[in-house]
Amino acid sequence: MTAIRIENLSKTYRDGWRRTAVAALRNLSLEVKEGEIFGFLGPNGAGKTTTIHLLLDLLRPTSGSAHIFDQPAGDAMVRRRLGYLPESVNLPDYHSGRSLLEFYAALNGMPRPTRAGRIDELLKLLKLDEAAARRVTKFSKGMLQRLGFAQALLHEPDLIVLDEPTSSLDPVGRKEFRDILLELKRQGKTVFISSHILSEVESVCDRVAILSKGELVRIGTLQELSAPKSVKLIVRSVREALLEALAATTAEISLARGEATIKCPDDATRATVEKLLTEHQVGIERTEVETQSLEDIFFSAIASKKEP
Amino acid sequence: MKTTLLIAVDSIRALLHQRLLLGLMLIALAMIAIFSVVLIGQRKFVTQVVIDESVANAPASENSEGKADADAHAGAAKTKSPASERHLSKEDQQKLAEQMDQMASMFQAAFYQMASFGGSLVSLFIFSTAVATEIRKGTIRITLTKPVSRNQYLLGKYLGGIAVMAGYALIASAAIMLFARFARLELSPAMKFAPWLMFCRQLMLGSLAMLLSLYIHPFLASVLAFFAGNGLYSKYNPLFYILPSYSGFNVFRQMLQGSLVSGKDVLLLSLYALDFIIVMMLLAWWRFRTKELV
Numbered sequence: 001m002t003a004i005r006i007e008n009l010s011k012t013y014r015d016g017w018r019r020t021a022v023a024a025l026r027n028l029s030l031e032v033k034e035g036e037i038f039g040f041l042g043p044n045g046a047g048k049t050t051t052i053h054l055l056l057d058l059l060r061p062t063s064g065s066a067h068i069f070d071q072p073a074g075d076a077m078v079r080r081r082l083g084y085l086p087e088s089v090n091l092p093d094y095h096s097g098r099s100l101l102e103f104y105a106a107l108n109g110m111p112r113p114t115r116a117g118r119i120d121e122l123l124k125l126l127k128l129d130e131a132a133a134r135r136v137t138k139f140s141k142g143m144l145q146r147l148g149f150a151q152a153l154l155h156e157p158d159l160i161v162l163d164e165p166t167s168s169l170d171p172v173g174r175k176e177f178r179d180i181l182l183e184l185k186r187q188g189k190t191v192f193i194s195s196h197i198l199s200e201v202e203s204v205c206d207r208v209a210i211l212s213k214g215e216l217v218r219i220g221t222l223q224e225l226s227a228p229k230s231v232k233l234i235v236r237s238v239r240e241a242l243l244e245a246l247a248a249t250t251a252e253i254s255l256a257r258g259e260a261t262i263k264c265p266d267d268a269t270r271a272t273v274e275k276l277l278t279e280h281q282v283g284i285e286r287t288e289v290e291t292q293s294l295e296d297i298f299f300s301a302i303a304s305k306k307e308p
Numbered sequence: 309m310k311t312t313l314l315i316a317v318d319s320i321r322a323l324l325h326q327r328l329l330l331g332l333m334l335i336a337l338a339m340i341a342i343f344s345v346v347l348i349g350q351r352k353f354v355t356q357v358v359i360d361e362s363v364a365n366a367p368a369s370e371n372s373e374g375k376a377d378a379d380a381h382a383g384a385a386k387t388k389s390p391a392s393e394r395h396l397s398k399e400d401q402q403k404l405a406e407q408m409d410q411m412a413s414m415f416q417a418a419f420y421q422m423a424s425f426g427g428s429l430v431s432l433f434i435f436s437t438a439v440a441t442e443i444r445k446g447t448i449r450i451t452l453t454k455p456v457s458r459n460q461y462l463l464g465k466y467l468g469g470i471a472v473m474a475g476y477a478l479i480a481s482a483a484i485m486l487f488a489r490f491a492r493l494e495l496s497p498a499m500k501f502a503p504w505l506m507f508c509r510q511l512m513l514g515s516l517a518m519l520l521s522l523y524i525h526p527f528l529a530s531v532l533a534f535f536a537g538n539g540l541y542s543k544y545n546p547l548f549y550i551l552p553s554y555s556g557f558n559v560f561r562q563m564l565q566g567s568l569v570s571g572k573d574v575l576l577l578s579l580y581a582l583d584f585i586i587v588m589m590l591l592a593w594w595r596f597r598t599k600e601l602v
Contacts, residue, residue, distance in 0.1 A: 053602050056449075056452075056453050057452070058449055058452065058453075058600070058601045058602050059600050059601070059602055060598060060600060076455050076456060076457040076460075077455055079453055079454060079455045079456075080455045082453060084449075084450065084453040086446070086449050086450065088446065090445050090446035090447050090449070090450075091447060091450070092318075092322060092447050093325075094321055094322050094324075094325035095321075103314070103318055104450070104454060106314050107311065107314055107451070107454040107455065107456055108454055108455065109455060148450070151450065
């Protein structure tokens, strides 16, 4: 079963007095499998939050559809299996931390006897136990984000949707958040996480999708997305004739401590270089493959979108 | 139903934390106190005037014993008015009673009018902000990602508003009765149905304000709902038949005249209010089910 299924989802806003059409999302299709941590990336204005709002039925699509656990996104009952943390956590200010969690627990249909224990557990996990009796208005931004995270995890949902979850957290909070995500993954939960912090996504996500200007530009595992950047062939005793032959290729050659490093930017160059080495009877000492980081993948995806 | 009630209870909780609402209620309590003090002072003044007139009109031929009696009346009136009333002639007592009745009707009518106006403001405030403010603040986003349908949410918010308005109507009618008892006034016959009619009118205003707040800013929605009554139009204007009629619910005139509001009128007005509220709620539901909440 897929946790999230989005098919040809589009959203066009009408802006200003002249009701100018602004396409926020164009024909987005993707699937998130159960049990995976899925990173949803893109620059500001790419359409990430719009996608989440459509998925949660807070916005109505212009066309296309979204399903959660094979139920339409608007189905109220499927939300029993869903936890959501919005980008800006706006919580009712007339509640204390604890009473707010009690209210949400009741809305989620949690049985009364289990509520208090679960609330205590989460307040402790997110280091809010001392502030639990305080009114939400007295909470700092980071504390609000933690409380928002607590309400998203409260009913132990199968799918957790997180929109920029660490934007207000300090480095310690981010590390704790990452640990919680890994624990959720261990428990077999599905996490859909939209974030700007690429290192954060890189360390926990099974698959990522990159969105740019409302369109999906890449989707896959990090391995699938990261094409080898270059291959370095390290050889000993390079003669003048070989150096001349290599100079005619696109390979970069550097000499240091009696070794020559031949950097091949692509597979074709590598094949040519290997052929030349065989012809000159030079053996390869070792091979080093440089792979792309998520940041490289992200920027190349965005750049490819910018090209006409 | 449980979810709807949870939303309603939370809505009441939210409203009770509203400073503006608490302020309005405190003003209402302060007005009760001021009115009571003013009325008691007025009552003493009227009694004194009647006694003074009674003394002045006493026949000059009365013997010194009679004059001494009148002086005693005046002296007693200065210290303890109710005791002096007993010493008045039957004619003066009747005159005093008439004046008191008139004053009671006037004060109760004024009190009712004030409570009704205050309640209308409270109602407009509650219903116009109930959903619209949650959308504006963004607090609705988390609530509606719980297993809560939009219908349940809207109905819960409406029920919360009804509960607070019922509380207001109860407090206002208890205050009028306490006030009348404290000032030893007879309750106006119209008071029997006045709180109920006031409650109906406020719910009508509220349901219209809630519907409008799903399209326009809550403040504008409140202003429009308040002035949307058909009282401003003649019977020949089509708007007279389209816009809601609030005038029948205001029993100010009956209270002033001390007359009774008939049970049949109350029933018809209640049905009219129910009808109006259901239509407004259906229109609000129609709008809210497709409204974008971001």
